[in-house]
Amino acid sequence: MTRHLAELIRFHRKRSGLTQLELAEMAGVGKNLVYELENGKQSVRLDNLIKVLQVLNVDLDFQSPLRDSFLKEYTDADC
Amino acid sequence: MTRHLAELIRFHRKRSGLTQLELAEMAGVGKNLVYELENGKQSVRLDNLIKVLQVLNVDLDFQSPLRDSFLKEYTDADC
DNA sequence: TTTATATTCTCTGTTTAAAGGGAAATCAAC
């Protein structure tokens, strides 16, 4: 799953014609972090990951197996 | 966006009938981390976030605006 | 009310992510 993330980042970076260093600078993170992201490091900080993904125009979202219809009605209640 | 994440975690935790402490123990993280997640802390570690989301049966995925058809043909090439 | 439970929010020590530098290794084009 994070192997997938690593490949995704490298894929989109290359597709954007950026080097690791360029991506790092655009994202405002260190060059080593981009290298580590592309090599499957799990324990990166979420905010740094998001900064990198934003440069690549990739956004992450959260999937629940619950039906939308159920979530909606559940949310309309208090909770 | 991370405000959204915070609410999402709290929502699914409550829906699961878990306390912050119980969720933390099931996920193998500290109780403070769950509290911080539910209060929008951005700089959490990705692996810890994933552990919490797994307990709640929420998975995260990555969305690219590129058409799947384009991605497929692009992947079939080298890159 | 009282009691129990949950959450909020502090503090402290340990661990480690991250940055920056640098050098070897890999890759590319010429």
Place this chain on the structure above:
DNA sequence: GTTGATTTCCCTTTAAACAGAGAATATAAA
């Protein structure tokens, strides 16, 4: 081959994430 660019991987330092404990503040039920 040579050259230049990129990536890999090392090191050191600094900042901060994290865990765990505890206390104060809700929250809710009896």
